[in-house]
Amino acid sequence: MLGTRSEIFSSGGKQKMTSLDQQIIICRCEDLTLSDVRGLIEKGYRTLDELRRISRLGMGPCQGRTCRPLVQRELQAGGVPMKSQSIGVIRPPAMPITLGAIADGSEEGQKDA
Numbered sequence: 001m002l003g004t005r006s007e008i009f010s011s012g013g014k015q016k017m018t019s020l021d022q023q024i025i026i027c028r029c030e031d032l033t034l035s036d037v038r039g040l041i042e043k044g045y046r047t048l049d050e051l052r053r054i055s056r057l058g059m060g061p062c063q064g065r066t067c068r069p070l071v072q073r074e075l076q077a078g079g080v081p082m083k084s085q086s087i088g089v090i091r092p093p094a095m096p097i098t099l100g101a102i103a104d105g106s107e108e109g110q111k112d113a
């Protein structure tokens with residue numbers, strides 16, 4: 001069973017986090033801060049898929065479009081070279097669509113045509 005949010009994201013005190021790190025939002029969809037992400041990387045989560053599974057990072061409405069590059073930068077700073085980072089598993093829908101478009105059976109751009 002997973003612990004509390006602070007137990008999951010705590011770095012265990014290995015890296016000193018500033019109050020600013022706790023305020024900088026990395027994944028706005030899932031409400032993860034820079035401190036959260038750095039804590040997970042320090043705990044040994046070294047891939048986007050691992051980070052996604054433990055924190056739901058990249059699983060929000062934007063499907064990681066906003067946070068993925070920021071997390072890749074943090075992984076690189078944590079010692080995971082950009083070349084060795086995979087983009088992770090991307091599952092459909094690859095782009096966010098409205099429920100109305102699904103109900104209509106149409107594609108977003110074709111609605112007004």
Ligand code: FES
Binds near residue numbers: 026030062063064065
């Ligand atoms: S900002 Fe991370 S999933 Fe949208």
